[in-house]
Amino acid sequence: MGDTVQYQSRSAVRQRLSPDTVRDAARRRSPNAPPRSFLWTRRIVLTLLAVFALTPVYVMLSSSLKPLKDVQGAFSWIPSTLTPRPYADIWHTVPLARYFFNSLVVAVSSTLCAVVVAVFAAYAISRYRFAGRRFFSVTVLSTQMFPGILFLLPLFLIFVGIGNTTGIALYGSRGGLVLTYLTFSLPFAIWMLIGYFDSIPRDLDEAALVDGCGPLGALLRVVVPAAVPGIVAVCVYAFMTAWGEVLFASVMTNDTTRTLAVGLQGYATQTDVYWNQVMAASLVVSVPVVAGFLLLQRYLVTGLTAGAIK
Numbered sequence: 001m002g003d004t005v006q007y008q009s010r011s012a013v014r015q016r017l018s019p020d021t022v023r024d025a026a027r028r029r030s031p032n033a034p035p036r037s038f039l040w041t042r043r044i045v046l047t048l049l050a051v052f053a054l055t056p057v058y059v060m061l062s063s064s065l066k067p068l069k070d071v072q073g074a075f076s077w078i079p080s081t082l083t084p085r086p087y088a089d090i091w092h093t094v095p096l097a098r099y100f101f102n103s104l105v106v107a108v109s110s111t112l113c114a115v116v117v118a119v120f121a122a123y124a125i126s127r128y129r130f131a132g133r134r135f136f137s138v139t140v141l142s143t144q145m146f147p148g149i150l151f152l153l154p155l156f157l158i159f160v161g162i163g164n165t166t167g168i169a170l171y172g173s174r175g176g177l178v179l180t181y182l183t184f185s186l187p188f189a190i191w192m193l194i195g196y197f198d199s200i201p202r203d204l205d206e207a208a209l210v211d212g213c214g215p216l217g218a219l220l221r222v223v224v225p226a227a228v229p230g231i232v233a234v235c236v237y238a239f240m241t242a243w244g245e246v247l248f249a250s251v252m253t254n255d256t257t258r259t260l261a262v263g264l265q266g267y268a269t270q271t272d273v274y275w276n277q278v279m280a281a282s283l284v285v286s287v288p289v290v291a292g293f294l295l296l297q298r299y300l301v302t303g304l305t306a307g308a309i310k
Contacts, residue, residue, distance in 0.1 A: 099263035122193035196230030
């Protein structure tokens with residue numbers, strides 16, 4: 001009986017409340033909430049940034065679906081004719097599949113090599129004290145101060161000299177390009193993983209040693225699983241560096257080992273430029289990087305911010 005009376009009293013209160021009163025109560029803001037001006041400013045800024053970022057993507061997508069004569073003419077935001085033919089022609093105008101395979105092999109190989117070497121090097125610097133430890137760390141970090149173009153001629157001469165002396169063809173090969181990309185991705189990977197390993201408590205290593213693991217077992221069974229976000233961030237960085245690099249790929253490769261970043265130049269001939277196919281190929285080659293970034297975004301953010309909050 002008491003529950004029935006209480007329910008009826010609540011219903012009566014709801015009926016007496018006007019819609020405006022209910023709406024005002026729903027809009028009541030907490031004392032710690034930011035001011036409305038800030039919220040609207042944030043919405044406007046984020047909207048402008050989204051438009052700024054998505055406009056080039058829309059231009060690429062619309063241009064890739066236009067006939068060549070429409071792309072070469074005056075630009076129109078709304079295409080008058082749409083055709084998927086450029087996405088079929090990109091594989092025949094240039095050997096895009098071969099370029100795609102070369103880029104995939106080089107990017108994956110350089111990423112795996114950089115991560116494996118960086119894990120062992122960063123673990124040694126983070127956990128052990130030895131002579132030259134600080135000098136090595138500073139040297140690794142200082143390599144990031146120099147622009148990559150300074151290493152182009154020395155690496156070219158080194159690869160040619162090794163080929164003439166030993167017969168190992170590094171110039172014009174995928175292996176030579178992998179070694180070239182390691183000179184850029186490996187120092188950053190080591191420096192980043194040092195900070196991440198420092199944020200992992202040493203008690204985990206000691207507990208693994210007590211349980212019977214050696215130093216290598218403690219690294220592989222305890223530290224590496226705890227450092228997955230940092231390792232993923234290094235993988236994304238190394239892969240993106242190798243996937244979109246142009247300068248060294250244009251010098252260190254030939255027609256057989258050419259990568260996507262250089263192969264896209266094949267859509268420009270002496271008489272014409274197939275702009276619709278360029279846009280279509282650019283979107284196609286961006287799919288692996290975009291898909292990988294979206295899948296690993298959570299680990300990437302965690303790995304990049306871990307060293308700053310340890």
